[in-house]
Amino acid sequence: MFRSLSIGNRIITILVIMGLFIAAMSAGFWFSTKSIEHVGISTAAGMMLEGEKDKLKVASDAMAMALSELIGELPDEAARVDVIRKAINGYRFEEDKSGYFFVFKGTMTVAHAAKPSLNGKDLGTLKDSNGIYMIRELAEIAAKGGGFVRYIWPKPGAGEQPKLSYATRIPGTEYFIGTGVYIDNIDMAKQQIELTMDVIVQESVMIIGVSFAVALIFVLVLSLFIIRSITSPIREATAIADAIAHGDYTMELNVKGRDEAAQLQMSLNVMAKTLRENIAEITARSAEANEKTKAAEMALKEADMAKAEAERARREGAHQAVSRIQEVVNRVSAAAEQMSRQASIIDEGTTVQRDRIQGTATAMNQMNATVLEVARNAAEASSMGIRAKDLAVEGAEIVSKSVAAMDTTYSAAEGLKSGMNRLEAQAHDIGKVLEVITDIADQTNLLALNAAIEAARAGEAGRGFAVVADEVRKLAEKTMQATKEVGDSIAAVQEVAKQNVTGMDKALSDLGIAVELSSKSGEVLKDIVEGVEESAGQINSIAAAAEEQSAASEEINQAIEEVNAISLETSQGVTESSQALDEMTTQMAELQAVIDRLASDSA
Numbered sequence: 001m002f003r004s005l006s007i008g009n010r011i012i013t014i015l016v017i018m019g020l021f022i023a024a025m026s027a028g029f030w031f032s033t034k035s036i037e038h039v040g041i042s043t044a045a046g047m048m049l050e051g052e053k054d055k056l057k058v059a060s061d062a063m064a065m066a067l068s069e070l071i072g073e074l075p076d077e078a079a080r081v082d083v084i085r086k087a088i089n090g091y092r093f094e095e096d097k098s099g100y101f102f103v104f105k106g107t108m109t110v111a112h113a114a115k116p117s118l119n120g121k122d123l124g125t126l127k128d129s130n131g132i133y134m135i136r137e138l139a140e141i142a143a144k145g146g147g148f149v150r151y152i153w154p155k156p157g158a159g160e161q162p163k164l165s166y167a168t169r170i171p172g173t174e175y176f177i178g179t180g181v182y183i184d185n186i187d188m189a190k191q192q193i194e195l196t197m198d199v200i201v202q203e204s205v206m207i208i209g210v211s212f213a214v215a216l217i218f219v220l221v222l223s224l225f226i227i228r229s230i231t232s233p234i235r236e237a238t239a240i241a242d243a244i245a246h247g248d249y250t251m252e253l254n255v256k257g258r259d260e261a262a263q264l265q266m267s268l269n270v271m272a273k274t275l276r277e278n279i280a281e282i283t284a285r286s287a288e289a290n291e292k293t294k295a296a297e298m299a300l301k302e303a304d305m306a307k308a309e310a311e312r313a314r315r316e317g318a319h320q321a322v323s324r325i326q327e328v329v330n331r332v333s334a335a336a337e338q339m340s341r342q343a344s345i346i347d348e349g350t351t352v353q354r355d356r357i358q359g360t361a362t363a364m365n366q367m368n369a370t371v372l373e374v375a376r377n378a379a380e381a382s383s384m385g386i387r388a389k390d391l392a393v394e395g396a397e398i399v400s401k402s403v404a405a406m407d408t409t410y411s412a413a414e415g416l417k418s419g420m421n422r423l424e425a426q427a428h429d430i431g432k433v434l435e436v437i438t439d440i441a442d443q444t445n446l447l448a449l450n451a452a453i454e455a456a457r458a459g460e461a462g463r464g465f466a467v468v469a470d471e472v473r474k475l476a477e478k479t480m481q482a483t484k485e486v487g488d489s490i491a492a493v494q495e496v497a498k499q500n501v502t503g504m505d506k507a508l509s510d511l512g513i514a515v516e517l518s519s520k521s522g523e524v525l526k527d528i529v530e531g532v533e534e535s536a537g538q539i540n541s542i543a544a545a546a547e548e549q550s551a552a553s554e555e556i557n558q559a560i561e562e563v564n565a566i567s568l569e570t571s572q573g574v575t576e577s578s579q580a581l582d583e584m585t586t587q588m589a590e591l592q593a594v595i596d597r598l599a600s601d602s603a
């Protein structure tokens with residue numbers, strides 16, 4: 001199929017195939033990138049959700065411990081409820097202030113920071129749009145040691161939204177405390193990440209597409225120059241070969257360069273020069289043979305004239321005639337001997353010329369064999385180039401997969417780093433909650449001191465109240481001590497989170513360098529693939545040109561054989577002329593004998 005195409009069209013076909021291959025690679029890169037983006041976003045969303053769960057659990061457990069210390073030894077439930085409401089009212093977290101605490105006793109609302117109007121109401125029959133009795137499930141899971149519940153709950157300013165809440169029992173009481181986060185906050189963060197990644201992917205695809213386009217244009221221009229450098233000398237060589245095949249030996253090529261085509265042109269020039277010299281020598285020998293043939297014809301005419309002269313001599317006088325005939329015979333014999341010598345020289349020259357032509361034919365056969373060997377070597381080099389290209393393509397695919405895996409790892413590490421940062425921020429938020437609890441404990445301690453002072457002033461009547469105030473003061477001190485311990489734990493969590501973030505930054509930096517190096521390796525392998533494909537195309541073109549030149553050499557061999565045949569015919573003509581001269585010499589000898597007899601008779 002490819003033999004019906006010109007070299008230029010073959011190289012253009014290779015370029016078209018390369019363009020389609022690049023387009024396919026670009027499409028594959030796009031789909032792979034979108035897949036990686038989807039996995040990264042899903043992973044990040046999962047990590048964000050786990051981070052939110054950790055934050056809810058830590059906040060709820062810390063507040064439960066603080067409230068347990070605050071209300072554990074209060075005398076009546078009203079005092080406990082009052083302390084709980086004061087502790088959680090007004091406390092908010094999340095950027096949109098949608099995070100708050102709530103406390104229930106069974107399904108009875110004890111304190112609700114977002115909707116105080118629900119305080120004192122039984123919400124056991126309350127269910128969301130999916131039919132979930134969220135308060136019942138929160139109470140059940142809190143009784144089991146704590147856990148998470150998903151349900152639909154109104155969000156201020158946003159209507160009904162999915163919510164994830166955590167509930168746990170307040171130690172030493174019948175109450176459970178919970179808090180939650182709206183899932184739409186996570187969805188908004190997920191959408192923001194997706195939007196950012198879409199922009200990055202589009203920019204990357206645009207850069208890669210422009211790079212491929214520029215590279216393809218450069219390869220196209222370079223291929224046009226290569227096509228011209230290959231086809232121009234081959235066309236010139238084909239033209240001179242056709243001219244030689246049609247008998248024109250005067251053409252000569254202007255050889256430029258040192259490649260195979262230039263060597264072929266030099267060989268054609270040498271062959272044309274040799275043929276010109278051989279043809280010129282053959283022409284000269286043929287002209288000389290024609291002249292000798294004309295001289296022989298003149299000698300025959302003179303012999304005829306001698307016979308006529310002999311007849312006349314017989315009539316006019318034998319002696320005089322014999323003398324004249326003797327003179328003519330001598331001249332004819334001398335001319336015949338001279339012609340015989342020239343014929344021998346022509347025959348020797350024709351033989352030498354025939355040997356030279358045969359040597360030229362042998363050289364042409366050797367050159368033809370050399371051209372065929374070049375074609376075979378070019379074909380083998382093309383096969384080796386194709387194998388090298390396949391290996392380079394396989395290496396490029398492996399590097400691309402490595403880069404994709406590193407990108408996925410990089411994205412996951414980025415998400416993990418973000419989760420660490422959020423964990424640190426959440427720990428900071430919990431620290432704020434503990435500060436609030438510490439402030440409450442300080443105020444409770446002050447109130448207990450004031451109550452003790454007032455009880456002392458009241459004397460015997462305030463003795464019981466003084467005991468209660470002292471217990472409240474001790475409870476406040478215990479709360480402060482517990483808050484300090486929790487604060488120390490939170491500080492330790494923050495320190496570990498900072499260390500993890502620092503280590504993650506270092507890992508991300510190293511991973512970024514590895515991705516960059518792998519990307520560069522992939523680009524180098526792509527350049528190698530392109531170079532091998534280009535070399536294979538050139539080698540195929542050289543092989544095709546060598547095959548075409550072999551065909552032209554066959555035509556030149558046929559022309560040389562025709563010239564050799566003409567030389568043989570000339571040699572045969574010279575041989576026949578020499579035989580005719582020998583015959584004429586014999587006849588002249590017989591004529592001399594006749595003349596001698598006539599001379600003796602006349603004597």
